[in-house]
Amino acid sequence: MALQIHTVSIETITLLRPLVARIRRFDLSLAKQISRSASSVALNIGEGEHSSGGHAPRARPLGSRVRERDAYRARGCGGVGVRESA
Numbered sequence: 906m907a908l909q910i911h912t913v914s915i916e917t918i919t920l921l922r923p924l925v926a927r928i929r930r931f932d933l934s935l936a937k938q939i940s941r942s943a944s945s946v947a948l949n950i951g952e953g954e955h956s957s958g959g960h961a962p963r964a965r966p967l968g969s970r971v972r973e974r975d976a977y978r979a980r981g982c983g984g985v986g987v988r989e990s991a
Contacts, residue, residue: 911954914947 921943929936 908954911947911950914943914950918943918947 921939925936925939928939
């Protein structure tokens with residue numbers, strides 16, 4: 906059975922959108938914090954799905970590992986971002 910946590914995190918962001926919009930009317934700072942943290946969780950999960958744990962082997966240069974990590978993170982961006990509508 907495949908781990909579905911990334912899908913759940915994206916669905917959570919979708920569910921948070923109306924709540925963030927309501928919170929924004931009373932506390933802009935809190936609404937922004939919720940948006941950033943929800944997006945961060947989904948992005949970190951997307952990045953971690955392709956990690957084997959521990960440190961990457963030293964056989965590859967650091968730059969290529971960083972680019973690979975960033976590519977996985979970018980792929981995890983689909984649907985990420987809590988829009989703060991007024």
